[in-house]
Amino acid sequence: QVQLVESGGGLVQAGGSLRLSCAASGRTFSSRAMGWFRQAPGKEREFVATLSRDGGITTYADSVKGRFTTSRDNAENTAYLQMNSLKPEDTAVYFCAAGRPYRSSSNVKTEDGIEYWGKGTLVTVSS
Numbered sequence: 001q002v003q004l005v006e007s008g009g010g011l012v013q014a015g016g017s018l019r020l021s022c023a024a025s026g027r028t029f030s031s032r033a034m035g036w037f038r039q040a041p042g043k044e045r046e047f048v049a050t051l052s053r054d055g056g057i058t059t060y061a062d063s064v065k066g067r068f069t070t071s072r073d074n075a076e077n078t079a080y081l082q083m084n085s086l087k088p089e090d091t092a093v094y095f096c097a098a099g100r101p102y103r104s105s106s107n108v109k110t111e112d113g114i115e116y117w118g119k120g121t122l123v124t125v126s127s
Contacts, residue, residue: 009121022096
């Protein structure tokens, strides 16, 4: 069992930055690719970023490419999502997610590949 706890959300003005953290319990964090998703009010949850087990491979949704960066510290069992140049349309609940052990990070781009979800943290970007 893996528990994921996001933190770092809040209210920020457009153009500002936030860094989200995702703290994982257990001993399998380093064996799992991680994903970030978000759900805006009234919309379906969508993919934001993926991160390979060693952090060397990342992918991003077109809407956040060049503005968001994901990384991880396996010694600390923590993943991060650095969000810069935030826009009002980035307002959403952000979720981190863990894939199944030893699967490619491409598997965590869709919800089918996710084994564990965090409860989410709200990011609100004001105009």
